[in-house]
Amino acid sequence: MTHATRQRARSGASRHFVLAAGGTGGHLIPAFALASELEARGHHVALVTDERGSNIPGRPEGLTAHVLPAGRFGRNPVKWIGGIRAVFEGRSMALRLFDAFEPSAVIGFGGYPALPALLAATSAKVPTVIHEQNAVLGRVNRLLAGRVDAIATSYRQVDRLKPKHARKVHLTGNPVREEVLALRDMDFPALTEEGLLRVLVTGGSQGARVLSEIVPDGLAMLPPALRSRLQVTQQCRPEDLEAVRARYAAHDIPAELGTYFEDMHERLADTHLFIGRAGASTIAELTGVGRPAILVPLAIATDDHQAANTREIVKAGGARMIRQEKFTAKELAKQIQALAQNPASLGNAAHGAFNCGRPDATKDLADLVESLGGIDLMDVIRVGESAPRGAAAAVRTQPSTRDEDMAA
Incomplete structure (x- = not known):
């Protein structure tokens, strides 16, 4: 035939x-x-x-x-x-x-x-x-x-x-996973000026060492009123786990750390701010759900495609992009303050990310x-x-x- x-x-x-x-x-x-x-x-x-x-x-x-x-x-x-x-x-x-x-x-x-x-x-x-x-x-x-x-x-x-x-x-x-897409019908989690600010940090399936090295110190540089409200969830490489835990403890910042989270979609549901890489699936999930982000493209990605992935969401106001060579604790703190200075700013960023979703x-x-x-x-x-x-x-x-x- x-x-x-x-x-x-x-x-x-x-x-x-x-x-x-x-x-x-x-x-x-x-x-x-x-x-x-x-x-x-x-x-x-x-x-x-x-x-x-x-x-x-x-x-x-x-x-x-x-x-x-x-x-x-x-x-x-x-x-x-x-x-x-x-x-x-x-x-x-x-x-x-x-x-x-x-x-x-x-x-x-x-x-x-x-x-x-x-x-x-x-x-x-x-x-x-x-x-x-x-x-x-x-x-x-x-x-x-x-x-x-x-x-x-x-x-x-x-x-x-x-x-x-x-x-x-x-x-x-x-296309993204059904359990993630189901979150699109949920409102952006309520955030008051005194309420917890939930931050989710991931670097792909294996984590990213630069995030483990920079993020704890960047969060520690936030103004005390903002730092005291932080609740962090961070994915790390196994070999980095204890060092990152020690950093957060030294800064007195509550943080749940792990090498892999099976319930990542549930954690994304409660997230006010995402910090991580700019892989295609990550961007699709952030825009599918509508979550503000600070994105650090992988510097060695072929054809610099992770930086290109950020163009649309950054233009819409849903994310900030920081090149890895400029990704310092000071710069991270500056960008977090710009996004999280008040609940309305984060809500507007969430709206921008949401509107990029397909x-x-x-x-x-x-x-x-x-x-x-x-x-x-x-x-x-x-x-x-x-x-x-x-x-x-x-x-x-x-x-x-x-x-x-x-x-x-």
Whole structure:
């Protein structure tokens, strides 16, 4: 049976989709969200990743993970030979998977483990879409942009995306976990001039040493009236935990420390101010919920993409960005005071962050994926110049009652 025949047979019925993602949470969190949505719609989903990705927590129950070899291409060209060999081996394995699974489309979320599956899909004429979580198109997605049928983005402005590909671009946003998105309907936690100021500090799955070194001292430099109201939750690396605990104790600042918090969404619900990195999932969750932030982009991030991720939320007034080389205790204290000098300031910042959120990202991405190889390719939100805008292309706005509540 040819692929076209299979597509006609599947049109309007339960279909099969393959999701291909790199082995980090930033790639896999949106893939997991899309998998859950597609399965809820009656489709069958398979995941292609690497060994590390197959062990990432949060994979939906029943989602099969297929581990494919995927070469990495660093700065040393000598090592590219092994990488190329691994990519072609993974491509052959993906083609065998497609022959058995018969996917209607293959969706890539970036990272080298996604490359073999996407190359296999384009060679087998299987419809393809890539999703970019960051405000800079990643290396693998740049390589594939000219081959795929659609490009889903999380931001209106995406660097390294060539103008000639603009007609393929659909602004969907970056899917986040359901338990986090459920917080969007909750009001920003009440804050009075005498009440506790809850600060959440994280640096990604492994924490960030610079946050452990700077944040306790920065909080200690706040005016006494503000410092006495602090209640801190901070994620640290295991090797930094005791040193950070000693710092907070020396400053007499109450702090709960841990290397990992399973209930992070519950802690985010009570947070008045977030301090941390600017990864794609972090920004999506902050804007999805509406939480003010002080963001310190990872200095060595590829193409400085974490700094680019902050542009939208900073412009909206929802966050302050501090470059790591300028991230000192004094500068942090200064920026905290600017945001937290009164409850209204934090409330306005929360409102700015909230308005950057794209809560329908999972649904919109699923709509786009369903349209591949079936009905005509739909417009989610076209961002290409002079691109057509269909009924589904209207920019989604938040209920006026929520805006009024947060502005109050």
